[in-house]
Amino acid sequence: MKLTRRNFLAWAGLSAMGAVACDVFEDELKVQSPVALPEDLVKGKENWYATLCRTCPNSEGVVVRVIEGRAKKIQGNPNYPTNLGAQSARCDLGLQQLYHPDRLSNPLRLNGAKASGRFDSITWSRALAEVSKELESRDGSVAMISPPMRGHSAVIADEFIKAFGGKRIEFESLDLRTYRAAIKNVFGQDIQPHYDIGNAEYVLSFGADFLSTWVSPTQWEVGYGEFRDSDHSHRGIMTHVDSRFSVTASNADRWIPIAPGQEGKLALSIAYVIIEEGLYPSDVDINGLTSGQGLNALAGYSPENIGSQLGTPDNVLGSHSVSELIRTVAREFASHSPAIAIGGGTAGASTNGLFNLESIYLLNHLVGSVGKEGGVVFNPEPPIKGLKGYSNSHTLADIEELVNDIKASKIKMLFVYNANPVYGAPDWAGLEQVLNSNDLYMVNIGSFVNETNHYADMILPDRNYIEDWGNDVPEPAAGYQTIGVQQPIVNPLSDMDPRSSSDVLLSLAQDLGKDGNMPWKSLEDALKGMSDELFNLNRGSVSGSTKQEFWTNLLRQGGWWDKSVVGRDQSNINGLISKITDKDKEPNLSGNGDFYLVPFLHNSLLDGRNGDIPWAQGTPDPITSVAWQTWIEINDKVAVERGIREGDVIEVKSGASSITGIAFVSPAQPPSVISIPLGQGRTKGSAYATDRLDGESANVLNIIENNKIDGTEGLAWAATTVSITNTGESLRIAKFEGDYESREVGFTEGEELIKTTSPGDHDH
Numbered sequence: 160m161k162l163t164r165r166n167f168l169a170w171a172g173l174s175a176m177g178a179v180a181c182d183v184f185e186d187e188l189k190v191q192s193p194v195a196l197p198e199d200l201v202k203g204k205e206n207w208y209a210t211l212c213r214t215c216p217n218s219e220g221v222v223v224r225v226i227e228g229r230a231k232k233i234q235g236n237p238n239y240p241t242n243l244g245a246q247s248a249r250c251d252l253g254l255q256q257l258y259h260p261d262r263l264s265n266p267l268r269l270n271g272a273k274a275s276g277r278f279d280s281i282t283w284s285r286a287l288a289e290v291s292k293e294l295e296s297r298d299g300s301v302a303m304i305s306p307p308m309r310g311h312s313a314v315i316a317d318e319f320i321k322a323f324g325g326k327r328i329e330f331e332s333l334d335l336r337t338y339r340a341a342i343k344n345v346f347g348q349d350i351q352p353h354y355d356i357g358n359a360e361y362v363l364s365f366g367a368d369f370l371s372t373w374v375s376p377t378q379w380e381v382g383y384g385e386f387r388d389s390d391h392s393h394r395g396i397m398t399h400v401d402s403r404f405s406v407t408a409s410n411a412d413r414w415i416p417i418a419p420g421q422e423g424k425l426a427l428s429i430a431y432v433i434i435e436e437g438l439y440p441s442d443v444d445i446n447g448l449t450s451g452q453g454l455n456a457l458a459g460y461s462p463e464n465i466g467s468q469l470g471t472p473d474n475v476l477g478s479h480s481v482s483e484l485i486r487t488v489a490r491e492f493a494s495h496s497p498a499i500a501i502g503g504g505t506a507g508a509s510t511n512g513l514f515n516l517e518s519i520y521l522l523n524h525l526v527g528s529v530g531k532e533g534g535v536v537f538n539p540e541p542p543i544k545g546l547k548g549y550s551n552s553h554t555l556a557d558i559e560e561l562v563n564d565i566k567a568s569k570i571k572m573l574f575v576y577n578a579n580p581v582y583g584a585p586d587w588a589g590l591e592q593v594l595n596s597n598d599l600y601m602v603n604i605g606s607f608v609n610e611t612n613h614y615a616d617m618i619l620p621d622r623n624y625i626e627d628w629g630n631d632v633p634e635p636a637a638g639y640q641t642i643g644v645q646q647p648i649v650n651p652l653s654d655m656d657p658r659s660s661s662d663v664l665l666s667l668a669q670d671l672g673k674d675g676n677m678p679w680k681s682l683e684d685a686l687k688g689m690s691d692e693l694f695n696l697n698r699g700s701v702s703g704s705t706k707q708e709f710w711t712n713l714l715r716q717g718g719w720w721d722k723s724v725v726g727r728d729q730s731n732i733n734g735l736i737s738k739i740t741d742k743d744k745e746p747n748l749s750g751n752g753d754f755y756l757v758p759f760l761h762n763s764l765l766d767g768r769n770g771d772i773p774w775a776q777g778t779p780d781p782i783t784s785v786a787w788q789t790w791i792e793i794n795d796k797v798a799v800e801r802g803i804r805e806g807d808v809i810e811v812k813s814g815a816s817s818i819t820g821i822a823f824v825s826p827a828q829p830p831s832v833i834s835i836p837l838g839q840g841r842t843k844g845s846a847y848a849t850d851r852l853d854g855e856s857a858n859v860l861n862i863i864e865n866n867k868i869d870g871t872e873g874l875a876w877a878a879t880t881v882s883i884t885n886t887g888e889s890l891r892i893a894k895f896e897g898d899y900e901s902r903e904v905g906f907t908e909g910e911e912l913i914k915t916t917s918p919g920d921h922d923h
């Protein structure tokens with residue numbers, strides 16, 4: 160029988176007499192009655208409101224379904240330019256953050272020694288009075304750590320910190336500094352470009368898991384869907400080069416495993432073939448790119464010279480050589496126009512990461528896809544003066560400088576704003592030690608207990624994005640001017656008293672007369688001012704006969720965009736190839752282990768920021784299907800040699816430290832690589848983040864060695880080598896697929912790449 164509200168209530172009546180036939184519903188039905196209906200059965204009117212999601216850094220447009228004042232569902236906003244209604248497994252996390260039982264409800268003041276974990280709940284007026292007093296006495300020595308920020312929240316945070324004479328560091332564990340530098344050097348842009356995958360014929364990607372976690376995955380998944388067009392009238396071809404079998408690798412037509420740090424050499428070897436064989440379009444300025452040297456500019460990068468240096472395992476090549484593979488890829492890439500080359504992730508995370516990424520993005524100039532449909536599409540500056548269209552992306556080197564400033568008492572007060580750098584920075588950065596100092600007063604703004612606010616003097620609970628105002632200039636946008644708008648859709652629950660963090664900073668600045676560059680009463684006020692400026696432009700996607708009507712329509716639509724204002728190519732290609740080859744150096748590795756360590760962002764936990772959310776913990780990884788644990792990806796043949804079986808607890812050791820996790824044995828893992836997801840190993844937070852058995856949860860950031868990227872000082876997080884040891888312990892791995900054993904098949908040359916598995920082959 161179909162379960163309808165009517166027959167549900169009929170069953171509920173029966174249940175009172177103990178006559179319910181269906182065990183599944185028995186418990187539920189006993190507690191239900193027409194006078195105490197569950198919320199989902201209230202016959203309320205539903206409303207959908209547009210806003211901006213803040214769960215991933217790319218902050219996309221969503222619509223939220225509200226019934227009787229409660230948010231029930233989050234979906235992609237079909238109108239929003241970057242995701243066009245698409246969403247990912249992460250989208251529903253917003254609801255679990257909103258209604259999480261462990262969410263901080265009131266300001267908390269340290270009561271006892273630092274890191275004692277003893278906090279008193281206090282009122283906002285007492286909390287703000289104390290913070291204000293500390294700010295006044297420590298004026299000129301105030302700093303802030305936040306994630307990358309854009310829109311008016313970023314403007315307010317920057318002006319606040321400037322007013323008190325300090326600096327704001329935008330920190331993320333796997334920073335994008337090197338990617339930004341490569342885009343600037345190759346295309347002359349500060350703002351990240353968009354990759355028009357939907358109109359491309361060929362995608363050649365290196366290291367960037369752009370269909371899962373890299374930069375703007377939802378936007379590029381939409382493009383990928385068009386690229387693979389289901390009616391087969393248009394089906395692009397994709398080759399992915401990566402040290403790990405990622406989600407993007409699994410969607411490619413061809414995956415080329417490579418040793419971390421060799422991606423640039425491969426890209427320049429592809430460039431060599433394109434120039435040598437004259438495969439470039441007639442309007443490409445080869446003379447300019449090579450400073451008139453032609454192929455000599457790439458002497459030494461012929462496939463025959465480079466092939467043996469890439470670390471590509473022989474078994475993926477069949478009877479072909481690596482040099483033949485390079486020539487094949489170069490010819491395919493150059494003959495399918497428009498074609499895009501994309502690089503990021505591991506490809507930019509060795510000590511020579513800047514060289515690698517510049518070499519990769521150079522390929523776009525060689526095939527004439529820069530600033531063209533189906534190629535690299537640039538984004539314009541935002542239409543509002545002062546509303547910055549890109550974030551700063553500082554690096555771990557900035558955190559190390561801050562640590563030194565705290566030690567030298569140059570910084571005496573620290574705001575940590577929705578960030579968890581104690582978890583997100585390797586131990587050797589020394590942040591945790593200086594936060595424990597009594598000379599430093601730390602204010603933490605956030606929603607959950609974590610490893611950083613464990614050292615706070617004051618914790619101020621923030622509003623969830625569904626309860627708060629905000630705006631964003633998406634980076635990357637879809638190639639035209641876009642501003643997203645966030646509005647409060649529900650009120651906090653009656654027992655919660657969070658405040659908008661931007662409003663808290665504004666009120667502190669106003670209280671101390673330091674709000675000269677912040678002429679707004681509140682964040683809402685700043686957004687209304689922006690709306691009036693957009694109204695005066697008299698263009699774009701929102702209309703209204705009055706400013707008030709325009710504001711209402713802006714909120715209704717979830718943002719403003721104008722397809723007629725696009726970015727433009729500002730590349731200076733003269734001598735570009737020699738500027739890149741001058742940077743060519745072998746990657747520095749440290750750790751003295753037998754394997755490259757390749758960490759990667761977890762598909763739902765990302766860098767650990769979502770660890771408190773059960774939905775994020777329980778969402779199976781798309782490649783391994785593992786949930787809740789730290790798994791260690793090991794090649795199947797290596798596992799046999801080392802006597803390792805799936806579920807064994809493995810110690811992974813670098814020079815810096817060691818961690819343990821559970822072996823996941825895979826034929827798709829390159830033999831020289833150990834891959835480990837970020838996101839677990841939390842020590843402070845909700846039970847969902849921290850309650851784990853010994854050996855099954857670890858923070859891979861703690862074993863990354865202190866290597867920096869030449870030219871950017873970004874963390875070279877793919878420049879560590881590790882050794883592995885079987886601890887002799889074994890745990891059940893929490894995965895959704897059955898037990899499988901792999902075996903090779905293949906009847907023709909090249910098919911050795913393909914492996915299949917059969918249920919029941921596995922004996923443990």
Ligand code: SF4
Binds near residue numbers: 246
């Ligand atoms: S993919 Fe991320 S940013 Fe986009 S809507 Fe979902 S949770 Fe939000």
